[in-house]
Amino acid sequence: MKKIVTLLLAATLTSTLVFASGQQGSGSAAPTASSAPVKLTVEIFDRGTDGGKTDPTNNKWTQWIHDKLLQDENIDVTFVAVPRWTETDALVNLFAAGTPPDVCYTYSNDNIQMWADMGGIYNVQPYINTTLKDLNAFLGPDKAIPGKRMIERNLDLQSGAIYSIPAKRMNVARTVMWIRKDWLDILGIPVPKTTQEYYNALVAFRDNAAKLGVSRVIPFITDGDRLDWGPGVIIESFIDVNISDKERWINSVAERNFLIPGYKEGVRFLNKMYNDGLIDPNFPLYKSGDDTGPVIKSGVVGSWAGDWDTIYREPNGTLSGLKANIPTADIIPVDCITDANGVTTKTIYDEAGIFYFVPASCKNPDAAMRYLNWLSKYENYHFIQSGPEGITHTIGSDGVIKLDASAPADPTWIMNSSQNIDYTMPMNGLFLETQEASIRALSAGYSYPADIIQRAYNIALNNGRPSLVIKPTSPLTVAGPLSQTLVDKARVMYTQLIMCQPAQFDTLWTSLINDWLASGAQAVIDERRAKYPN
Numbered sequence: 106m107k108k109i110v111t112l113l114l115a116a117t118l119t120s121t122l123v124f125a126s127g128q129q130g131s132g133s134a135a136p137t138a139s140s141a142p143v144k145l146t147v148e149i150f151d152r153g154t155d156g157g158k159t160d161p162t163n164n165k166w167t168q169w170i171h172d173k174l175l176q177d178e179n180i181d182v183t184f185v186a187v188p189r190w191t192e193t194d195a196l197v198n199l200f201a202a203g204t205p206p207d208v209c210y211t212y213s214n215d216n217i218q219m220w221a222d223m224g225g226i227y228n229v230q231p232y233i234n235t236t237l238k239d240l241n242a243f244l245g246p247d248k249a250i251p252g253k254r255m256i257e258r259n260l261d262l263q264s265g266a267i268y269s270i271p272a273k274r275m276n277v278a279r280t281v282m283w284i285r286k287d288w289l290d291i292l293g294i295p296v297p298k299t300t301q302e303y304y305n306a307l308v309a310f311r312d313n314a315a316k317l318g319v320s321r322v323i324p325f326i327t328d329g330d331r332l333d334w335g336p337g338v339i340i341e342s343f344i345d346v347n348i349s350d351k352e353r354w355i356n357s358v359a360e361r362n363f364l365i366p367g368y369k370e371g372v373r374f375l376n377k378m379y380n381d382g383l384i385d386p387n388f389p390l391y392k393s394g395d396d397t398g399p400v401i402k403s404g405v406v407g408s409w410a411g412d413w414d415t416i417y418r419e420p421n422g423t424l425s426g427l428k429a430n431i432p433t434a435d436i437i438p439v440d441c442i443t444d445a446n447g448v449t450t451k452t453i454y455d456e457a458g459i460f461y462f463v464p465a466s467c468k469n470p471d472a473a474m475r476y477l478n479w480l481s482k483y484e485n486y487h488f489i490q491s492g493p494e495g496i497t498h499t500i501g502s503d504g505v506i507k508l509d510a511s512a513p514a515d516p517t518w519i520m521n522s523s524q525n526i527d528y529t530m531p532m533n534g535l536f537l538e539t540q541e542a543s544i545r546a547l548s549a550g551y552s553y554p555a556d557i558i559q560r561a562y563n564i565a566l567n568n569g570r571p572s573l574v575i576k577p578t579s580p581l582t583v584a585g586p587l588s589q590t591l592v593d594k595a596r597v598m599y600t601q602l603i604m605c606q607p608a609q610f611d612t613l614w615t616s617l618i619n620d621w622l623a624s625g626a627q628a629v630i631d632e633r634r635a636k637y638p639n
Contacts (some may be wrong), residue, residue, distance in 0.1 A: 219585030271457030275534030278565035340371030402426035413565035453569030508550035577636035586627035
């Protein structure tokens with residue numbers, strides 16, 4: 106099926122090449138107010154409407170963007186919903202049909218490269234110093250690549266083309282480990298500071314349901330869809346601390362790290378946890394936090410790993426939901442998963458986030474570039490991120506902005522994503538005049554004391570290691586068509602390896618890894634090794 110989709114995509118994109126090649130980089134000015142508005146379609150994530158969320162294509166925010174953009178740029182924008190959790194497959198299908206939105210975003214840089222190789226994406230390089238000058242200034246220098254600017258992050262070193270631009274993250278904190286502090290107190294257990302102490306605490310939870318006042322205990326819970334994400338805090342702590350950046354980068358396939366030395370032992374540790382009765386046996390049935398959240402709120406879960414602020418998000422927050430059922434319950438972040446050197450090393454985000462781009466099927470590429478530049482102007486993104494004062498935010502006596510976006514005074518102004526990041530393509534997170542002001546506002550933007558938020562934030566950053574940023578000698582092309590197959594296989598691999606009997610682990614690992622390599626992982630590794638800059 107994927108081969109058919111790829112062939113259809115190639116055929117569709119071929120038909121756009123003549124048009125695309127004649128349109129790139131004019132950097133033309135906006136139409137005059139008297140001319141007909143330019144129509145533009147823009148991708149927007151659909152995260153569902155639970156918890157009071159609105160139609161992502163038609164709400165107060167999209168109306169404001171539409172009207173302000175029409176006034177400023179004479180662009181008539183329409184938003185096109187793409188399911189958040191299947192966005193890669195959805196975009197592949199839209200490209201195959203020749204109908205992607207005029208402005209798109211995705212976390213899959215491999216697919217962007219594949220589409221660019223087929224001639225399916227505009228080169229934005231000619232626009233950088235003209236139409237995109239405000240965006241260029243906002244993104245600024247690239248901290249991961251000295252001497253380069255963030256807008257050039259995905260520069261093709263051979264052709265000089267730039268087919269996608271990264272969003273800039275204000276907050277690079279990623280994941281932490283959460284634990285029931287009230288359970289630790291009941292059992293007289295200190296807050297864990299090492300992996301072994303953490304493991305011992307889970308065992309104590311397992312063996313003391315009666316003392317904890319529950320009929321059953323799930324010491325650790327996770328969903329089965331992204332076992333490299335939350336539990337990745339544990340798995341990655343086993344990676345060889347002496348591995349070079351080169352070997353780490355080369356052996357990362359489809360953002361899955363099975364082949365990095367030491368990773369196997371991390372998965373084995375989860376297998377031990379499972380066979381010792383510490384992991385919820387139903388984890389393969391859980392697809393996301395939407396599935397695990399209700400179990401945690403019921404009061405039977407002792408620990409889990411996930412986004413650094415997930416329990417504080419409202420409405421329907423994990424902590425508030427748990428306290429509604431068990432008023433004495435308490436959850437805290439713990440910094441206790443240690444590597445071979447005893448350091449609580451953890452992955453944090455690269456400053457570059459999601460990637461946005463303009464497909465070659467776009468009939469008005471200049472308008473698409475003007476839209477992206479418009480989003481990078483403070484007066485525009487600031488309102489989209491903070492909204493009207495007194496409705497979605499207030500300003501305290503200390504001058505700190507406090508977002509009330511998840512439970513606004515007027516529910517029709519609810520934000521479907523934190524700080525409306527789905528609408529602010531050039532950035533991820535709240536950007537104010539200074540970094541300090543942004544962090545203070547971030548901490549104040551929850552219905553909990555700022556010091557509690559700051560603690561979780563600091564733990565997520567402590568001993569953080571950003572994702573590697575390596576510029577290959579030429580674009581990587583092998584992974585794009587294979588990435589979804591490898592991701593799907595990885596999901597099954599994690600599940601089988603965690604649930605098997607310990608005596609079967611090594612044999613099963615060898616079998617699954619050989620299949621993983623034969624399914625394309627080896628080809629990806631070979632290309633990355635050949636194109637690693639020396």
